Amino acid sequence: MTIAQRLSTVTHNDRIPSILQNLEQVYAELDEEQKKWSAVSPFHCPPGCGRCCEHFIPDVWEIEALYIAAQFLIEGRDDALLSSTFSNAFACPLFRTEGEFHCTVYETRPLVCRVFGFAGDRDKRGNLRFAPCRFMAVKEGNWKEESLLQKMWTKKELSIYFPVLPPDMTIYARKVQAIDPSWAIELESLVTALPKAVKKLRLDSWFSSPDHAA
Ligand code: SF4
Numbered sequence: 278m279t280i281a282q283r284l285s286t287v288t289h290n291d292r293i294p295s296i297l298q299n300l301e302q303v304y305a306e307l308d309e310e311q312k313k314w315s316a317v318s319p320f321h322c323p324p325g326c327g328r329c330c331e332h333f334i335p336d337v338w339e340i341e342a343l344y345i346a347a348q349f350l351i352e353g354r355d356d357a358l359l360s361s362t363f364s365n366a367f368a369c370p371l372f373r374t375e376g377e378f379h380c381t382v383y384e385t386r387p388l389v390c391r392v393f394g395f396a397g398d399r400d401k402r403g404n405l406r407f408a409p410c411r412f413m414a415v416k417e418g419n420w421k422e423e424s425l426l427q428k429m430w431t432k433k434e435l436s437i438y439f440p441v442l443p444p445d446m447t448i449y450a451r452k453v454q455a456i457d458p459s460w461a462i463e464l465e466s467l468v469t470a471l472p473k474a475v476k477k478l479r480l481d482s483w484f485s486s487p488d489h490a491a
């Protein structure tokens with residue numbers, strides 16, 4: 278079962294879970310595009326790297342915060358989001374230093390984390406462009422001048438060198454907003470958005486419970 282499907286069993290209604298299912302579909306579509314790009318791209322993350330989560334706190338839309346909070350609620354660790362210690366000066370508060378996999382919400386991580394290093398954005402003329410993360414390694418292969426690969430690639434260059442283009446993060450941001458614009462009005466720091474999201478899920482669950490139905 279997906280997070281959205283599991284949430285409906287906890288909150289006794291389908292209102293928020295059905296919207297989150299649409300978010301899961303957008304993320305699944307992005308995953309598919311990224312797999313195709315990764316198959317032809319020379320770049321990959323070094324094993325155990327998590328440098329992109331250090332000194333960084335994602336900004337999220339409400340819909341994304343609800344999705345992460347849903348994972349906490351389902352796993353019974355939602356109290357942690359309301360704790361005054363929910364912050365981390367060194368990195369994203371959802372980052373753990375130990376282990377090979379650092380993100381504690383990998384399944385529900387927000388769009389900005391999904392696209393980082395694995396999607397392009399647009400230049401001021403609206404053309405796709407792509408820059409790899411500076412910590413990315415280059416796969417072994419026929420890349421003679423590896424240092425030249427670490428640059429901003431134009432759409433024209435990408436089209437010449439690769440049979441598949443990286444996904445366009447601008448399109449995916451619009452797709453997430455389009456699910457329900459009232460839940461994606463403005464971006465907010467994950468540190469303040471997550472406590473609000475978990476309170477909303479708890480209230481939704483309380484009012485939908487058969488014990489409290491009007
Ligand atoms: S949500 Fe996960 S992937 Fe995103 S910055 Fe935090 S720890 Fe890193």
